[in-house]
Amino acid sequence: MASSPPTIRDVAKRAQVGVATVSRVLNNSPNVTPATRALVMKAIEELGFRPNAVARQLTRKTRLHNIGVITQLFLSYRSFAHRLRGVQLALSDYADKYELVLYTVSSLDHYAERLAYIANHRLIEGLVIVDLDLDEGQKQMLHNSGIPFVGINHFRDRDWPCIGADNREGARVATQYLIDLGHRDIGYLGDTFESSYEFITGRERFESFWQTLHANEIPIQMGFTRFGEHDYDEALELSRDLLSQPKRPTAIFAMSDMQALACIAAAREMGLHVPEDLSVIGYDDLEIAYHTGLTTVRQHLEMNGTIALKTLIDRIHGEEHTPETLPPPEVIARQTTRRLDP
Amino acid sequence: MASSPPTIRDVAKRAQVGVATVSRVLNNSPNVTPATRALVMKAIEELGFRPNAVARQLTRKTRLHNIGVITQLFLSYRSFAHRLRGVQLALSDYADKYELVLYTVSSLDHYAERLAYIANHRLIEGLVIVDLDLDEGQKQMLHNSGIPFVGINHFRDRDWPCIGADNREGARVATQYLIDLGHRDIGYLGDTFESSYEFITGRERFESFWQTLHANEIPIQMGFTRFGEHDYDEALELSRDLLSQPKRPTAIFAMSDMQALACIAAAREMGLHVPEDLSVIGYDDLEIAYHTGLTTVRQHLEMNGTIALKTLIDRIHGEEHTPETLPPPEVIARQTTRRLDP
DNA sequence: TTGTACGCGTTATCAC
C-alpha cells in the first residue's frame, strides 16, 4: 500500500504537537523551543516528510511564472545554444519575474507526449518551440490550453508565430557569393531531408542552392552533392568522399558551420589548402566561425531568440503587436573563401 | 486599487453561473451547453482571468519535481554548455519525472538574491550550482531550506559536495606534456585571478603550471605569461602582445580551449606556423577542440554534469552513497603541439 | 510557547 506522501499533519501527529508547530519548524521561526524542534525534526526524518511546494505557494499567494523552452535533446544542433542564449538575455530584462524551464525531447513521440503534458498541467505561462513543428492537433491542443506559444525556426506560411531567418534567402546569398567569386564547380554538403525533425531547413537550403545555380545558368553536378546526418564525423566522411573524386569542386557550400569545418578538415587531410585550393562557406555564424575564420552566413541566432521571447511575453500580456523582424541572412566573408584563379 | 487577480469565483459571479461550470469550461468538458460556455468565456475575457496553476496542481495532487541549475549568465564560459548537456543526459534517464529550471545570474549580488529566493520558495527539489561558490551563510541557508545541492566545479576541501576535475593535476599533465616534448620556453595564457566568479580555477591552474616548471628545474619567465578576462578577443590581444616579443616562447599553455584558439589565430596572423613554430595546448576538450585539431586537456565535462546530477538525485532520495568519481584530467594530443626541434 | 480553525483557488462528487 504505497499511500500518499506524508503531510505536516502526519508529522504533527507523530511528534505529538500541532500542525502550526511543525510549520514553524519548517520555516525556522524562532518561537519554538529546541526540545520540540528536535521532536519535530525526528518525526520528519522518520516519515521522510518533504513539504509540498504547491500547497506552500497557494497560501503564499505567489503565482508561478514559468516560461518553457522545448527543443531536441540539448545541443544536437549547435545553433541551439546561441538561440537559447538570446532567450536568456531577453528574459533577464524582466528582472527574474519569469523562470526558464527547459524541456528536451528525444523523438517525435516524446515530443508529442511532452506537449500533451504541458497543455494538461499548464505549469508554464508561455512556450518557446525551438526547431520543432506543430501539427494541426498539437496546435489546437496548445490553443485550448490557453498557453501562448511562439516558434524559433524557419517555418514560413504557418498560422502560428514563428520567428526565424529565411533559409532560401540565406542559401541564395551564400551560393551567389561563391558564383561572384568566379566559382562554377560548386559542391553542396548538408543534411538528408528525411533524417531530422527539422527536415524543412535542409530541404529549403538545398533547393535554393539549386535554384541559384540555375538562375546563373550553371549546370548542376549531382556528383558534387553529399547528404548525411547532422554530425561532424559523418560530414567528415562525406567530405573525404566528395573531395577524393578525380574532378573536384572548387568551392563548397555547407549547410552548417559544423559541416563546413568538417569539410575543411577533410580537405587539409588530403593536402588541399583552404581557400587556395578550395573555398568553403558555412551557415549559422556560430561563435566558432569567428574563432576559426570561417566564411559563413549570419542568421542572427541570438537575436532570433531575443525577438522570439519578447514576442511571447507580449502575447502573454495579450498584446498582439507586430513583432520585431529579424534582419535578412548575410554573408560574413572571412578566410575560407576566395576568388577563383582564372 | 490593484487588487488580487480574479479567481474562477469572480468569473462565476459575473457570468451568473456556478464555479463548477467555469471549471468545466476551462477544462473543456463536453457537459456544458454552447450558450453558457459563451457566457463564461465572455466573463473570462472581460476580467482578464488566467487560471492559477498552483491551485490546480494542489487539487490534482501532483507534486512539483523540479531540479534547478544555477550558473552565470549563460555560456560566458563555453564549458558550461558541455556540462549542462551532461546534466540533461542524466536527467533523461529519469523519464521526465523532473523538470529542469535554469537560473542565470549576472553578478555576485544577483547570485545571492537568487539563492535566497530559491531557499525561500522551495520550488525545486534539488539544486546544481555550476562554477559558483557558496559562502558559509549561503550554505546554511540552503541547508535550512532542506534543498539538497551539489556543485559542478573544481573546488576542493569544501564541506559540501562538489564534483569536478582537479585543476592542479590537469595543469600539471599539460605542462609536463610540453616539457616532455622538449620545450623549455613555455608561455601561459589565462584568466586574471580577480576578474571572474570562478577565480579559483585560474589560480589553481597557473600555480600548478608554475610548480611543474619548478619541479623540472625550468626557470619561470614572467615575460611569457599573460592574464586577462575570459574572452576570445582579449586573449587575441594578449597573444599578439606575447608573441611579438623579440624572444618568444616555443610553446604555450592556455587555460581554456577558447584562449588557445585565440592564441593560434594570433600566431597565424604573424605568419607563425602551429605547431612548427609554436606548440599550443588548451584546456577543456570542448567539441570545438576536436573540430579544430587542438591538443588539450580533457576534463570530462559532460560526464561531470552527469555524475553531479546523479549525486544530487541520490541525495534527494536520502542516499548518501559515495558518488562516482570523475577520471583524472588527461592530455588529448592532436595537431597543435609537437616535439621541439633540437 | 503551542494548538485550533480558517483561507488560498481549483477540481471532484454529489444532488438537483
Place this chain on the structure above:
DNA sequence: GTGATAACGCGTACAA
C-alpha cells in the same frame, strides 16, 4: 446541464 460543497496541504491569525 448545472450548482453547492468538500477536499487538496500548508500558513497564519487568533485563542489558549
